[in-house]
Amino acid sequence: MFQKGQDIIWKGSLWVVLILLVSCSSSKPFQLTDVSPKYREYQGSDLDPHKSKDVVIPVTKNRKYDSFIEEAHRTIALLEFGENIALRADSKKTVGEPVEKEMQAAAYLEEDLPTVITRLPELIQINQTLIDSTPNDFDGPSIGRVSYELGNILESLRQYSPKAIGIQNAIRNLRSDSNNYSKGRDIAEPDTKPGSEDPVLINTDPEPPKKPEKIVVKKEDQTNKISIKRLNRKTKVTGKATEQINEMVKKEEEEVLSDEEKKDKEYTEQIRNGLVQVFRWEYYRKPKNLEKILATHPIPRVRSAAALALGRLKAGRVTLQTAIDKDGYQVRPAAFKALSDIGDKRSLSYFIAGTKAEDPEVIAVSFEGLGKTKDPAGRELILTQGISSEYVVIVSGALRGLAYHKLDADVEIFAKFLKSNEQEIKEATIEALAIHGSRESLRILERVAQEEPTLTMMAIDEISKNPSLSATFALIRLNESLTEERFTKRIGESLLRRKAFGKYAIILIEDDYLRAEPNERSTPISYIKNKEIGLILSETKKEFAVRMGENIVTDKYIQVKMESTLPGARSAFVTGWIFYPKIDIIEVKSLGSDGNSGKYSQLKKGKHKNLFNPDERTNIPKKD
Secondary structure, X not given: OHHHHHHHHHHHHHHHXXXXXXXXXXXXXXXXXXXXHHHHHHOOOOOOOOOOOOEEEEOOOOHHHHHHHHHHHHHHHHHHHHHHHHHHHHHHHHOOOOOHHHHHHHHHHHHHHHHHHHHHHHHHHHHHHHHHHHHHHOOOHHHHHHHHHHHHHHHHHHHHOOOHHXXXXXXXXXXXXXXXXXXXXXXXXXXXXXXXXXXXXXXXXXXXXXXXXXXXXXOOOHHHOOOOOXXXXXXXXXXXXXXXXXXXXXXXXXXXXXXXXXXXXXXXXXXXXXHHHHHHXXXXXXXXXXXXXXXXXXXXXXXXXXHHHHHHHOOOHHHHHHHHHHOOOOOHHHHHHHHHXXXXXXXXXXXXXXXXXXXXXXXXXXXXXXXXXXXXXXXXXXXXXXOOOOOHHHHHHHHHHHHOOOOHHHHHHHHHHOOXXXXXXXXXXXXXXXXHOOHHHHHHHHHHHHXXXXXXXXXXXXXXXXXXXXXXXXXXXXXXXXXXXXXXXXHHHHHHHOOOOEEEEEEOOOOEEEEOOOOOOOOEEEEEOOOOEEEEEEEOOOOEEEEEOOEEEEEOEEEEEEEOOXXXXXXXXXXXXXXXXXXXXXXXXXXXXXXXEEEEEEOOOOEEEEOOOOOOEEEOOOOO
C-alpha cells in the first residue's frame, strides 16, 4: 500500500511538472505544413527546407508581433521550398531523370508565389518598424529575444527579395515543360511504315548510291528508349541550393558595388552583427559578455547598446563608470542612463557630476539616479535645481528621482506638477506617483484616470505596477466607475496578472463604521463611506437582526480587510465586521487551468463579465 501511494504521488508530480512546462512555453515549432496543408506530402522529404533544421518561433503574447512573425516564416518557408524545387528539377532534367514530383509541387507554388512576392517589400518595411518599436513594447530579456528573431527574419527577407522573381520564373518554366515530363513518359518514337522503303535519290556521282539504313526499334527492348538530354553545363551544380543562390547574388553585388559602397555595406553588417550579439547576451543574461562588447567593440552605436543592456540587467557598474571616464560623447549618455537604471549608491559621485553636464538627457538621468541612491544631498539638489530647470526632460527626470525617497511631503509637489501644461511633465508625474506608491499617491492616480481620458490608460498601467492591496482596491473602484471597454479590459488583464482572486466588498452606505465584532453596538474601529473597497475574509455562521431605517433586516455579518481611515494609525489596513445588506460583493476568479482567463462577478446583481471580453455577459444565480 505504501508503494502504491508513492507511485501515485510520483505520477501526480510528473503531471504537475508537465503542466508547468506547457504553461511556461513561449515558443512553438514551425513546419512546412504550417505554410499550407497541401504541402503535407513534401514535409520531411528532400524538398522540404526544414528537413535538416528545426525552426522554432517565439510567442511574444503580443498579437501584432506574433501575427507578423508567423506570416514572415510562411513567406520564407515558401520561397525556400520554391528554390529547392527549381534547382532540384533543373538538376534532374540535366541528367534526364523524370521530375513529376517537382512539377506537382510547382503547380501549388504557381498559385501561392505571386501573392507572397507582391507582399515582400511591405513585410520588410513592417519588420523594420517592429524592430524600432521593440524597446517600447517589451522590457527586460524579452527585448533581446524578440529583436533577435526579428533580425533573423529581416535578414532572410532581404536575402530572398532580389531572388523572388527568379524563383517564380523558374517555377513557371518548369510548369511550361510539363507536357514533356508528365506521368514520366518518354518522347514518342518516330513513326515507321513496315511495308515501305526509303526513296532513292538520283545522284550523278560515279559511285552507286547507298541506301540509308532503317531505324528499327524493338518494342521488347525497353532499354533503347529515346530521351532528350541537355548539353553538358559548363559548371556542375553542387552543394545546397541556398549556398548556390547566395554565391551568385554575392558575385553580382561585388561586380556592381563601388569600393565606397562595399565599405558602407561592411560597416552596416558589422553594426547589425554587433547589435545581434548584444541582444543575444542580454537574453541569456551574460553581463560579462556585454561588458567586453562595451569595452572593446569598435563601433560606438554597438557600445551604446551594450551599455543600455547592462543597465536593464542591473550589472556592470564599474565598466559603465569606466566608459563614462574614457569613451566618447555617443556612449557616455547611454552609460549614464545605465548607471541610473542600476541606481547604486557607489555611483553617487557620477550622478552629481552628471547634473553639471551639458547634455540635458545626461542631466535628467543623473537626477533620477540621485533619487535612487536616497541620499539627502541628492534630494536637496533635486529640489533646488532639478524640478526648477527650464528643460522639460530635466524636470521629468527630477520628479521621478524625487519619488524614490517616498516621503509623504512630496505628494503635494507631484499634485502641483499634475496641473502643468506640458504633457511630458504630466506623464512623468504619473510615473513618479506610481514610484512613490503611497495610498495618497494611488488616490491621485485614481482621480487622474477618472477625470482625464487622455491619461486614463497610463494611470491604469502605473497603478498596476504597484503590488500592494491598495492598488488592487483602486483597480476595482476604477472598474466600477469607468464604462469604456478598452479601460475595463485593461483593468481585467491587470487583475489577472496580479492574481487578485477573491471576493471584495463595495460599501453601499454613507457615514458608517467598521465594527470590532459582528454586532452593531460593538466598538467602531474605522470610518467607512460609499464606494470604498474591502477584501472579504469570512462571514458569520449565524444570522443577526439589525434595524436599518424603519425596517428590521435579518442577515449575516461579513469580515473585511480595508484601508484604515484613522489618522496616525500604525497599520495601513484594518480588519472588522460589517452587516451584509450594507455591501455589494464582487468576485474575481480564474477560469480554466491556464490562468489566462477570468471572471468578474457582482453576486447581488447576478451579473458577470469576462475580464478579457467584457461583451460576453451572462447571468449567474442570485444569492438567496
